[in-house]
Amino acid sequence: xxxxxxxxxxxxxxxxxxxxxxxxxxxxxxxxxxxxxxxxxxxxxxxxxxxxxxxxxxxxxxxxxxxxxxxxxxxxxxxxxxxxxxxxxxxxxxxxxxxxxxxxxxxxxxxxxxxxxxxxxxxxxxxxxxxxxxxxxxxxxxxxx
Numbered sequence: 001x002x003x004x005x006x007x008x009x010x011x012x013x014x015x016x017x018x019x020x021x022x023x024x025x026x027x028x029x030x031x032x033x034x035x036x037x038x039x040x041x042x043x044x045x046x047x048x049x050x051x052x053x054x055x056x057x058x059x060x061x062x063x064x065x066x067x068x069x070x071x072x073x074x075x076x077x078x079x080x081x082x083x084x085x086x087x088x089x090x091x092x093x094x095x096x097x098x099x100x101x102x103x104x105x106x107x108x109x110x111x112x113x114x115x116x117x118x119x120x121x122x123x124x125x126x127x128x129x130x131x132x133x134x135x136x137x138x139x140x141x142x143x144x145x
Contacts, residue, residue, distance in 0.1 A: 089138055
């Protein structure tokens with residue numbers, strides 16, 4: 001392999017992710033930052049990192065650990081006080097870029113989770129995400145977007 005071929009291969013391997021993936025990543029990061037501020041202190045918020053695997057080995061390891069294709073990106077769990085008992089509220093968000101579309105596996109997760117009483121949404125903006133959380137019954141602390 002010539003030096004030029006090696007350089008081209010290296011540049012090709014180091015290409016940045018697509019614009020949509022970068023937009024989705026930025027949106028999800030901003031969303032987690034916002035949720036950490038506006039959710040009740042006793043709420044749990046986490047995200048699942050299942051972006052496209054950098055290699056077949058990484059993908060195989062994720063699959064072996066039980067990471068399922070299409071699982072929602074952000075999970076929020078809060079226990080709503082009710083007559084001395086707590087009622088869990090679970091909200092899952094499949095973050096999408098403004099022009100992003102749901103994959104078949106993501107639609108399947110949506111149906112399965114909603115059948116279990118989980119609140120599911122696919123927000124494209126911070127406003128849509130906080131509206132989905134609030135409509136599920138989780139109170140949000142004052143904030144401004």
